[in-house]
Amino acid sequence: MDLLLPGTVSGLAKALSGYQADLIVVYGFPWKIPREVLQSTRLGAINVHTSLLPRYRGPIPVHWAVRNGDPEIGVTIHWMDEEFDSGNILVRKGGIRIEDDLVTERLWADVDQVIAELLPVAIEAAAAGAEGEPQNEADASYAGWMEPDFMFVDWNRTAREIHNQVRAFRFGLFGQRGPFARIDGEWMTLLRTALVPGNGLKVACGDGPIWVTEMAPALPPDR
Numbered sequence: 001m002d003l004l005l006p007g008t009v010s011g012l013a014k015a016l017s018g019y020q021a022d023l024i025v026v027y028g029f030p031w032k033i034p035r036e037v038l039q040s041t042r043l044g045a046i047n048v049h050t051s052l053l054p055r056y057r058g059p060i061p062v063h064w065a066v067r068n069g070d071p072e073i074g075v076t077i078h079w080m081d082e083e084f085d086s087g088n089i090l091v092r093k094g095g096i097r098i099e100d101d102l103v104t105e106r107l108w109a110d111v112d113q114v115i116a117e118l119l120p121v122a123i124e125a126a127a128a129g130a131e132g133e134p135q136n137e138a139d140a141s142y143a144g145w146m147e148p149d150f151m152f153v154d155w156n157r158t159a160r161e162i163h164n165q166v167r168a169f170r171f172g173l174f175g176q177r178g179p180f181a182r183i184d185g186e187w188m189t190l191l192r193t194a195l196v197p198g199n200g201l202k203v204a205c206g207d208g209p210i211w212v213t214e215m216a217p218a219l220p221p222d223r
Contacts, residue, residue, distance in 0.1 A: 013037045023126055025119070026080065030059055035082055043126055045080040047087070048119065050111055052076060052094050054140035057085035060173075062107070064143040065098060067168045069160060072097050075114045077122035079132050086140075088132030090122045101192075104171050151178035152220070155203065159195055159210040166193045180220035189218040 006012040013036050016024075024045035026033070038045050051061035052074040065073045074094030079087035096110050125132075146168075153162055165179050170191065181190050183203065192214035194200065200213035 009034055009037070013040065016040050023123065024080075025123070027115070032082070032084060033080060038080055038082070046077055046090065046122055046126055047080045047085065048115055049076045049078065049085050050074075051143070052092055053078060053085055053089060054135040054137065056141055056143040058143040059145065061143040062111070063146070063168055063171060063173060066102065066171050067146075067164050069164045070098060073111070075111060075118055077118055078135075079126075084142075086135060088134050090125045090130060090132045091118050093118055100167075102167060102171060107171070146173060146176075151176060151180060153179045153181035153190060155181070156206045158207045159205040162190075162205055162210055163193045163195055166190045177218070178220070180218050181215075183212070183215070187218045187220050188212075188215040190215050 004012075004015045006015050009031055012031070013034065016037060017040055021041045023043045024038070024041050025048070026045060027048040029047075033045065049057075049061065050073060051057075051065065053076040055061075056064055062073055072094060073096045074092060075096070076089055076092035078085070078089045081087040093114055096107070096114060098107065150165065151169075153165065155162070157165075169176070169178050177189065179190055181188055183201065190212055192212075194211040194213050196211070198211050198213060200211040201215075202209050202211055
């Protein structure tokens with residue numbers, strides 16, 4: 001297998017031009033792919049996206065699902081166009097459960113299992129010339145990078161919002177530390193929380209208590 005590591009989008013177009021490929025399959029690629037690349041293959045390009053499009057277009061859909069407290073996520077495979085995650089849908093499937101006390105490796109394993117199920121179906125449909133189903137723009141939302149203040153806990157927010165904030169960081173935000181919170185005048189990193197009474201420190205939030213069950217001393221970055 002050839003490994004291509006282009007440094008620019010224009011380099012990607014040049015690297016692919018000599019392959020005379022039938023189809024591009026994209027998963028987790030952060031660049032907006034230009035028309036000349038999408039048209040460089042006989043069939044075009046399809047993308048594997050970890051949400052039920054058109055909801056959560058963008059680079060981190062699962063993180064936003066965790067942040068918003070969604071009970072489950074899904075996978076969509078769609079034709080690519082020049083915008084992010086907006087092309088016609090070939091196949092999709094939901095029902096991937098997000099546990100409240102989520103384990104990152106387990107969730108990604110469930111996602112990978114669904115991708116393995118859907119990808120052969122999508123490739124077969126692409127090879128047969130299927131146009132796919134247009135997305136409903138009225139239902140579209142965007143899952144972009146989290147705002148800088150998301151790394152800090154605001155105790156005036158609801159307990160559920162703070163709990164999901166902690167869950168999102170535990171799921172992994174690409175090396176970002178946090179979330180940081182002041183507890184008894186000291187900065188802490190909140191590692192795990194609960195919404196029901198249990199072992200840990202009870203802290204008042206905007207609408208009621210949350211229990212901090214795991215934390216560590218921290219030196220947060222300047223705001």
